[in-house]
Amino acid sequence: MANVEEIQCGSMLFRQEELQEMSGVNVGGSYVEVMCGCTSHRYGDAIAKLRVFPNGNLEITCECTPGCDEGCVVSSSSSSSLRFHTDKLTPAAFEKHSGRETAKKWKNNVWVINGGEKVPLSKTVLLKYYNEALKKCNRSNRSQGSKVFHRDEFVGCIECGKERRFRLRSRDECLLHHNAMADPNWKCSDFPYDKITCEAEEERGSRKVYRGCTRSPTCKGCTSCVCFGCELCRFPDCTCQMCVDFTSNVKA
Secondary structure, rough: OOOOHHOOOOOOOOOOOHHEEOOOOOOOOOOOEEEEEEEEOOOOOEEEEEEOOOOOEEEEEOOOOOOOOOOOOOOOOOOOOOOOOOOOOOOHHHHHHHOOOOOOOHHHHEEEEEOEEEHHHHOOHHHHHHHHHHHHHHHHHHOOOOOOOOOOEEEEOOOOOOOEOOOOOOOHHHHHHHHHHHOOOOHHOOOOOOOOOOOOOOOOOOHHOOOOOOOOOOOOOOOOOOOOOOOOOOOOOOOOOOHHHHHHHHHH
């Protein structure tokens, strides 16, 4: 348990009562560090240390095995386009490294010990500054006065080559498409909306031309339906270059 006086004299990111039941609390000059972990049904618990910074950055140092050297990203909102060796991971990268079977939900899968119990990050105060930074990003984009619309996109199966339609109307739908595009081994059985196989018929070509654009039903791509990055389809906790560049540009 953390020393109450130490928390009071620390960086003042959180109130003392918010942290005093958490395990492994360490208060630095500009961050708060706690013990965290992620559980895989196959490999068990992967233990690490999570650092929370006032600008919303989250850094994880993995301690799953002695001398673990996983990691090539400095923080969840790194502006660097270079990949270099470090022992810091984003929460999403730590979730994947731990072998979590249902990855890409790090807010619920990465936990801390609070009051002797494993508690998901989403149910703690530790995401306070991360969420505030995300809201500022959203407000900044909304203030530009443009309503972003995303047309339907297709992802091809690596096994049969058939293309499956993804709707991009909400942030969750955009995330499903984003993850599918990032998976070089994506196949029909990974389709998130229906349980399908490669034997299922592909959409007819005459139907695929309709992409949901609000300007024209058969639009081939215009400024109304083609987005090159917004708060709906870019994710600060993702380490892909598109998301990293978008996050760094918004912060600039």
